Amino acid sequence: MITNSFPQALTIAGSDSDGSAGVQADLHAFFSRHVYGSSVLIAAVAGNSYGIHASHSFPLDFIDAEFKALAEDFQIKAAKTGMLSDSSLIKNIVENYQRYHFGPLIVDPVITTKHGAKLLEDAAINTLREKLLPLALVATPNYSEAQVIVDFEFHDQADVAKAAAQIQKLGVKDVVIKGSHVYQGDQETVSDYVLLADGSHYLLSEKYVDTTHINGTGDTFSAIITAEIAKNKSVRDAIAIAKRVTYEAISNQIAVGHQFGPINHWAIK
Numbered sequence: 001m002i003t004n005s006f007p008q009a010l011t012i013a014g015s016d017s018d019g020s021a022g023v024q025a026d027l028h029a030f031f032s033r034h035v036y037g038s039s040v041l042i043a044a045v046a047g048n049s050y051g052i053h054a055s056h057s058f059p060l061d062f063i064d065a066e067f068k069a070l071a072e073d074f075q076i077k078a079a080k081t082g083m084l085s086d087s088s089l090i091k092n093i094v095e096n097y098q099r100y101h102f103g104p105l106i107v108d109p110v111i112t113t114k115h116g117a118k119l120l121e122d123a124a125i126n127t128l129r130e131k132l133l134p135l136a137l138v139a140t141p142n143y144s145e146a147q148v149i150v151d152f153e154f155h156d157q158a159d160v161a162k163a164a165a166q167i168q169k170l171g172v173k174d175v176v177i178k179g180s181h182v183y184q185g186d187q188e189t190v191s192d193y194v195l196l197a198d199g200s201h202y203l204l205s206e207k208y209v210d211t212t213h214i215n216g217t218g219d220t221f222s223a224i225i226t227a228e229i230a231k232n233k234s235v236r237d238a239i240a241i242a243k244r245v246t247y248e249a250i251s252n253q254i255a256v257g258h259q260f261g262p263i264n265h266w267a268i269k
């Protein structure tokens, strides 16, 4: 009899038809780190590298059926969320996540795409704050999402640190605020501020890559953390690996799409 022990992870997110972001990016990322990926699709968007043309959320009873089907068979060791659409979907995900055992939860609070399309209703921000974030082992807002969650504007790194502490107070154990642009001498870097559950905090920096092929960076980053946690890596190591390999995927561009193209998951080692 085959055991169910191969590392398995789950993404609870939206499909992006151009394959660059959402569930598609998450599954590429899981695959690249040798983790089996499954998905609960909550919505699908019709889009390409220029923008999003349409979006469609799935019925809640269908989402319930997806969770149940996976719970009856798979041994998922870690799960992540991406696009969440609206309040009723967030509540549904919270209920299903609490009903089943899918391991630690990584919340990537996706609000807008790289083309500026909104993937989360304004009215759902409170539900995100009060219902979903408290369940998160790791939350990975980018610079602008973090400002929406804490409801104040960042002017400097001290504000980023203050926001991470505020997000931790919502119940999130480990917080990564991505995407501060910091100069180290002449070199522009993209730095992610990390605040761990034990109170330790630090910046993870890589050189800024001047490219528009950045669709799916946030999805990939959070999916890699999820994959590494599914393989029992520590949160600190999982975040460091995610930073390193996401940088590899951004800096080894592939020629797909005209504007906000995908990153290169084959570059991930």
Ligand SMILES: Nc1ncnc2c1ncn2[C@@H]1O[C@H](COP(=O)(O)OP(=O)(O)OP(=O)(O)O)[C@@H](O)[C@H]1O
Residues within 6 Å of the ligand: 108, 109, 110, 111, 112, 140, 141, 142, 143, 145, 178, 179, 190, 191, 192, 206, 207, 208, 209, 210, 211, 214, 216, 217, 218, 219, 221, 243, 246, 247, 250
């Ligand atoms: N141009 C770039 N050059 C180098 N690193 C980058 C670049 N853009 C993003 N990153 C890195 O990629 C990772 C993903 O961050 P990013 O801020 O892009 O997330 P996002 O896609 O905006 O997030 P979300 O999915 O939450 O909307 C981070 O580690 C960030 O520092």
Ligand SMILES: Cc1ncc(COP(=O)(O)O)c(N)n1
Residues within 6 Å of the ligand: 013, 014, 015, 016, 021, 022, 023, 045, 082, 083, 110, 112, 113, 114, 119, 214, 215, 216, 217, 218, 219, 220
């Ligand atoms: C369906 C879907 N989900 C998420 C994103 C965010 O992508 P990114 O990782 O670039 O922030 C997206 N563009 N589409």
